[in-house]
Amino acid sequence: MKRLLTTAAATIALTIAAPAFAQDHAGHGDMDHSQHAMPGMDHSQHGGALKASEPAEGSTVAAPKALTLTFPHAMKLDSVTLTGPSGQPFKLKVVATGSRETVSTPLPALQGGAWQAAWHATGADGHMMSGVVKFSVR
Numbered sequence: 064m065k066r067l068l069t070t071a072a073a074t075i076a077l078t079i080a081a082p083a084f085a086q087d088h089a090g091h092g093d094m095d096h097s098q099h100a101m102p103g104m105d106h107s108q109h110g111g112a113l114k115a116s117e118p119a120e121g122s123t124v125a126a127p128k129a130l131t132l133t134f135p136h137a138m139k140l141d142s143v144t145l146t147g148p149s150g151q152p153f154k155l156k157v158v159a160t161g162s163r164e165t166v167s168t169p170l171p172a173l174q175g176g177a178w179q180a181a182w183h184a185t186g187a188d189g190h191m192m193s194g195v196v197k198f199s200v201r
Contacts, residue, residue, distance in 0.1 A: 075105050076127060081173070112194050116196045118196070122198050123201060126172060128169065130168050130182075131166070133165045135183065136162070136187075137164055138166065139160075139184060141157065142182070143180055144181045148174065156168070171198045176200060177199050179195050179196065181195045182195070182196070
């Protein structure tokens with residue numbers, strides 16, 4: 064009986080403590096490292112995801128004409144899905160520019176409200192990165 068209580072107490076303690084050890088990816092997007100030998104939690108080789116975006120994350124702006132993403136190294140923008148106040152997502156046409164540290168894609172005329180741009184990009188070595196930029200239009 065004492066062994067059962069000790070095991071139960073240890074299980075509960077680990078369950079409570081486990082979230083403290085989880086890595087937060089919210090600030091730098093999600094990465095798929097299955098295409099190369101980079102460990103899934105070591106992002107130092109690639110420097111994280113976005114260095115900057117325009118519109119900036121969390122900003123309120125006049126209707127922007129383009130979405131510009133700046134990465135720590137050359138990336139090819141594969142896709143952007145825009146979701147606005149209606150909640151209806153739609154894919155943007157991505158202009159092929161090759162791999163660059165800064166990539167842009169034109170935006171349609173955006174009405175006022177909350178918007179998010181979900182992006183996917185590929186690095187020269189095949190690693191994939193994705194993320195979401197949330198902003199508001201006045």
